[in-house]
Amino acid sequence: MKSTPVLEVKELSIKFGDFTAVDHVSFSVERGEIFGFLGANGAGKTTTIRMLCGLLVPTSGSASVGGLGFADGGRGIKKIVGYMSQKFTLYNDLTVGENLDFAAGLRKLAPAYAKKRRKELFELIGFNRPLSTMVASLPGGVKQELALAAAMLHDPEIVFLDEPTSGVSPSSRARFWSLIRKITAMGKTVIVTTHYMDEAEQCGRIALMRTGRLIALDSPEELKKAAFPGPMAELDFKGEEAGAFISGLEKAAGLLELSPHGMRWHAAFADKPAMDAALAALPPSASLSLIKPSLEDVFIRLVEGTER
Amino acid sequence: MNAFNIHRAYSIARKEVMHILRDPFTLALALGLPVMLVTFFGFAIDYEVKNISLAVSDRDNGPASRRLKEVFSSSGYFHLVEPAPGEGPVAMVDSGRAAAALFIEPDFSKNIQGGGRVEAQFVLDGSDNSKAGAIIGYLPGIQRAAEAKLGAPLPREPFSVETRFLYNPELNSRWFTVPGLAAIIIGLLAIMLTALTVAREWENGSMELLLSTPVRPLEIIIGKLAPYGLLVLAGVFFVYLVSRLVLGVPFEGSHLLYLAACLLFVTAALSQGLLISVITRQQQVAMQFGMITGLLPSMLLSGFIFPVESMPPFFRYFTMLLPPRWFMAAARGITLKGADLGELAVPFLALGLLSFGMLALALIKFKTDLEP
Numbered sequence: 174m175k176s177t178p179v180l181e182v183k184e185l186s187i188k189f190g191d192f193t194a195v196d197h198v199s200f201s202v203e204r205g206e207i208f209g210f211l212g213a214n215g216a217g218k219t220t221t222i223r224m225l226c227g228l229l230v231p232t233s234g235s236a237s238v239g240g241l242g243f244a245d246g247g248r249g250i251k252k253i254v255g256y257m258s259q260k261f262t263l264y265n266d267l268t269v270g271e272n273l274d275f276a277a278g279l280r281k282l283a284p285a286y287a288k289k290r291r292k293e294l295f296e297l298i299g300f301n302r303p304l305s306t307m308v309a310s311l312p313g314g315v316k317q318e319l320a321l322a323a324a325m326l327h328d329p330e331i332v333f334l335d336e337p338t339s340g341v342s343p344s345s346r347a348r349f350w351s352l353i354r355k356i357t358a359m360g361k362t363v364i365v366t367t368h369y370m371d372e373a374e375q376c377g378r379i380a381l382m383r384t385g386r387l388i389a390l391d392s393p394e395e396l397k398k399a400a401f402p403g404p405m406a407e408l409d410f411k412g413e414e415a416g417a418f419i420s421g422l423e424k425a426a427g428l429l430e431l432s433p434h435g436m437r438w439h440a441a442f443a444d445k446p447a448m449d450a451a452l453a454a455l456p457p458s459a460s461l462s463l464i465k466p467s468l469e470d471v472f473i474r475l476v477e478g479t480e481r
Numbered sequence: 482m483n484a485f486n487i488h489r490a491y492s493i494a495r496k497e498v499m500h501i502l503r504d505p506f507t508l509a510l511a512l513g514l515p516v517m518l519v520t521f522f523g524f525a526i527d528y529e530v531k532n533i534s535l536a537v538s539d540r541d542n543g544p545a546s547r548r549l550k551e552v553f554s555s556s557g558y559f560h561l562v563e564p565a566p567g568e569g570p571v572a573m574v575d576s577g578r579a580a581a582a583l584f585i586e587p588d589f590s591k592n593i594q595g596g597g598r599v600e601a602q603f604v605l606d607g608s609d610n611s612k613a614g615a616i617i618g619y620l621p622g623i624q625r626a627a628e629a630k631l632g633a634p635l636p637r638e639p640f641s642v643e644t645r646f647l648y649n650p651e652l653n654s655r656w657f658t659v660p661g662l663a664a665i666i667i668g669l670l671a672i673m674l675t676a677l678t679v680a681r682e683w684e685n686g687s688m689e690l691l692l693s694t695p696v697r698p699l700e701i702i703i704g705k706l707a708p709y710g711l712l713v714l715a716g717v718f719f720v721y722l723v724s725r726l727v728l729g730v731p732f733e734g735s736h737l738l739y740l741a742a743c744l745l746f747v748t749a750a751l752s753q754g755l756l757i758s759v760i761t762r763q764q765q766v767a768m769q770f771g772m773i774t775g776l777l778p779s780m781l782l783s784g785f786i787f788p789v790e791s792m793p794p795f796f797r798y799f800t801m802l803l804p805p806r807w808f809m810a811a812a813r814g815i816t817l818k819g820a821d822l823g824e825l826a827v828p829f830l831a832l833g834l835l836s837f838g839m840l841a842l843a844l845i846k847f848k849t850d851l852e853p
Contacts, residue, residue, distance in 0.1 A: 226693050248695055256693040261686030266503040267496065278492025279694040 179204045179331060179362050180225065185234035187224060194220045196385040197234065202364065202378075204330075205357050209376030210366040211472065216382040218366040219259060222333050225364070227251040239330050252280075255329035259336045259366075262320035263308045269319060270304030276323040287326060294322035298352060314345025318352065325356075332356065334365040338372065350375055370469045379468075383476050393468055400474045401429065401466040404448050405441040410459045412436070418456060425451035430474045439470060485703075489696050493704025497678070501708060511674060511712045515666045516719045523659050523728045530615040535559045536570035536579035543590025545631055549601060552627045553583065558619050574606050581605045581616060593631055659730045660812040661785040663720045667743075668750040668805050669775040671713045675754030676761075676771035678705055683762040698847035702840070706751050713747045733819030742815065742825075742832065746808035749836035750775070753804075756843040779805035804839075807831040 178201035185198045195217045202208045210218040223229045225238055227247025235242060241249040263272045277287035295301070298318040308316060317337060325332060334353070338346040350372060353363050365376065373379050374393050381389040381396070389396055410418075415438075422440060423431055427447025431440045442448035455461060501507055535553055539546050553559045562579055564570050570582030584602040586592075592599045603620065607613045679701075682688040691701065724730040732739075754771060761767040780786065782796060783805035789797055800806045811828040814820035822829065 223689075228689065228693055251693060251695045254693075256690070258686055258689045258693070261690055264496070264500070264687065267499050271496070271499055275492055275496045276694075278495070279489055279691065279696050281486065281488055 178202055179239055180208075180364070181237045182225070183235050185221070185224060185231050185236055187220060187229060188232045193385050195224070195231075198382075198385075198387045199234075200380055200387065200390055202362055204362055205360055206362055206377045207353060207357050207375065208362070208364045209373050209379045210364070210382060211368075211370075211373045211379050211468075212366075212382035213476065215384075216476075217385040218382055219335050220385075221382070222256075222335050222364065222366060225250070226254055226256045226333050228256075252327075253329055253331070255324035255327070255332040257320050257324045257332070257334045257337055259339065262316050263323065265307075265309040267308060268304060269300075269302065269306050269308060269311075272308060272319070273304075273323055273326065276326050280327040282327060290326050290328060291322070294325060297355060298322055312345075313341045314348060317341055317345065317349060321349075321352065325361075329361070331362045331364065334363065336366050336368065338367070338369070346372070370467065370472065373468050381472070381475055389471075389475050393471075396468070396471050396475075397466045400471045401441045403427075403429065403442045403444040405439060405464055405466045405470070406448060406452065407434075407462050407464045408438045408440060408452075408455070408459055409436065409462075410438075410456070413456065413458050415456065415459065418454070418459075421454070422451060427451065430470065432470070432473055439464070439466075441466065441470070441474075485697065485699050490700040490704040490707075493696070493701055494707045497705055497708040501712060507674070508712075511670060511716050512719060515663070515670055515716045516723050518666050519659060519663055519720050520723050520727060522662055523655060523724070530612050531558055533559045533581060533612075533616060534562050534573075534579040536564050536573040536582040537561050537585070538564065538570045538582065539585045540587045541585050541589035541591075545590035545593045545599075546585045548630050549585065549589075549627055550583075552623060552630055556619065556623055556626070558616075571604060574604060577606075579606075580609075580612065599631075655728060656730050656817060657813065659724045659728055660816045661783075661809050663717070663724065664746065664805050664808045664812055665776070665779045665783070665785060667713060667717055667720065668746065668779050668808070669772075670716060671709070671747050671750035672754040672757070672771045672775035673768065674709050674713065675705060675751045676757045676767040677754075677764055678709070679755060679758035680762055680764045680767040684764055698844055702755060702844055702847065705755065706748070706840075709751055710744075710747055713751070714743060717743050717747070730816065732816050734815035735819075735821065738822060738825070739812070739815045742808060742811040742829065745829070745832040745836050746804055746811075749804035749832060749839050752836060752839035752843050756839060756846060759843055759847045778803050782806065783809050785809060801831065802835070804832060804835045807835070 180202040182201065183199050185195060186193065187195045198217075198221060210221065212218050220229065224231050225236060227238075227243070227250035230243055230247060238250045239253045241253065243250070263269075264275075267275070273291055274287070277284075277290075282290070298321065300315070300319065300322070302311075308319070311319070321332075321334070321337065324334075338349050341349070346369070353365065354375075357363050365372075367373055376393065378390065378392050379396060380387055389399070391399065408415075419431070419438065422428065425447075427443040428451060429441040429443055431438060433439075440448075440451070442451065452461060501511075537550060539550065550561060554561050559581075562573070564573055570579065570584070573579040574582050582604040584604070586600065589599055589601070605613050605616060679688070682691065725732060753774065757770045757774070758767050761770060782789075782792075782800045783803055784800070785805070789800050789806060792800065807828040811825050811832065814825050814828070818824075
């Protein structure tokens with residue numbers, strides 16, 4: 174049985190002058206989901222999120238965010254969602270306590286409630302430094318976690334994270350993603366944009382965006398299946414000259430995608446017979462292994478492939 | 482009321498106070514700079530022309546001509562220089578070694594004793610007309626002193642104009658300058674402080690986060706105005722102390738009235754800064770705009786240097802839109818004349834309207850969406 178979606182977007186568009194930043198986007202998100210936006214810079218991920226946070230009013234289309242729309246200019250939405258922006262996390266010249274007090278003040282939280290929430294969130298993110306710590310002195314990963322805490326102080330049902338891990342170390346990224354999973358386990362819904370494929374793999378569903386349009390939306394597994402219904406081979410020429418073979422392969426029937434990955438090549442085919450036929454002339458020195466397509470392959474095929 | 486929440490405005494104000502306290506540069510700028518500038522320029526700007534070099538050609542060299550020269554030198558404005566042999570006084574004026582020259586005829590003393598009409602010629606370097614104007618202003622006084630001293634009953638004019646200055650009897654230009662100077666410096670400071678604050682939040686992206694909460698523009702604006710207003714008023718207080726204690730400017734009127742005028746003027750200037758900040762969204766641009774709109778009109782069009790009354794009609798009306806013009810009038814009126822609210826109704830009303838208008842404009846221009 175399907176519950177009512179916590180977020181439902183229908184034909185949402187926004188124009189800035191003549192430029193259509195988001196073009197008729199529709200999707201819905203269930204409670205407790207990790208919903209990812211993947212796309213190049215300028216694809217419309219951030220703009221979509223800003224609309225859903227009430228920061229931008231759409232030009233056309235409708236959205237229901239936790240049951241609320243844009244009738245009041247987005248004010249109602251602002252009260253029930255949490256938002257962590259791409260660029261700014263916390264004021265560097267204020268202490269941890271001052272930053273959180275400020276966030277609580279803007280949300281009109283009662284001091285006792287704010288204190289209780291702060292304690293809960295510190296526990297969640299494992300923060301145990303004194304409140305009087307200057308934010309400027311904190312490492313990037315900790316700042317990011319604190320910013321998440323500040324965005325969740327008012328206990329929002331839906332949390333929007335716009336590239337939350339840009340510029341932090343890989344171990345901090347992993348920590349942050351385990352936090353995201355903890356939050357959704359508590360029944361919150363997380364909507365996140367990212368550049369990183371390994372992060373996208375961790376989302377329940379991914380919305381792929383390109384030039385303002387939603388070009389694919391599914392779980393990572395299903396996206397891979399849809400993009401690559403047949404087998405995918407990784408070819409390793411072990412440093413041998415393979416230019417002639419590759420240019421021949423490019424013209425092979427049933428080839429879906431051929432892309433270089435470092436020293437190796439990934440070749441995807443419509444089905445097994447097509448692969449066998451195309452790779453019959455593979456030089457004996459080269460090795461062939463069947464691989465599962467990665468999200469990066471999907472991204473290249475769906476996003477960049479359509480541009481060629 | 483749903484439109485404004487004091488709690489949120491207070492949260493923003495408290496945060497701004499923290500920013501200010503953590504930034505010793507801003508604090509020093511707001512409290513120290515006005516005092517420094519007012520002291521510095523208070524001493525430097527002096528419209529009184531003193532130490533005028535007067536080259537004298539005394540071809541009489543009698544008792545009367547000596548007394549006439551004494552009158553000039555004892556006035557406190559002139560010091561006499563003798564032309565070098567073979568050089569006329571005019572040559573000295575030409576070369577800039579003297580600002581004026583005095584010619585005394587050979588029969589000067591003899592004619593005075595004879596009870597006849599005597600004349601001395603005064604030649605003036607007109608190339609610096611503000612200096613020349615000031616020197617001309619001294620001449621009637623010199624003439625009266627000379628008549629008294631020489632005892633020569635000069636032919637009476639049918640009538641004579643006597644000028645008596647009220648309020649600033651010595652026409653002490655420092656008294657006149659300092660209140661105006663304080664207005665300009667404080668106005669500029671207020672504009673610059675707030676011009677940067679909203680632009681900074683746009684630039685570092687924190688505005689986006691602020692706007693993602695249910696906070697309203699009025700709450701942001703009030704929250705930002707209040708702490709900077711207090712800061713600038715503290716600066717005003719120090720300027721007041723320096724003006725009174727160091728520069729010796731008198732204060733004739735009501736302190737409460739002066740505070741009210743300052744409050745209105747500071748609000749107008751802070752709002753102007755906010756308006757700039759809200760529109761430009763960039764610190765660099767906001768700073769340039771603040772400098773230009775904060776300094777030039779208040780220096781040149783507020784009546785600080787050039788009297789508003791002598792401007793062409795368009796500019797005379799244009800100056801009515803400038804808060805410094807009205808504050809200048811109110812501040813000079815209160816400090817020098819001891820004027821009361823009744824006499825200053827127009828400046829006060831204008832200041833009130835302008836500061837309200839500026840605030841409203843900043844509020845209207847404050848867009849809450851993030852449209853690029």
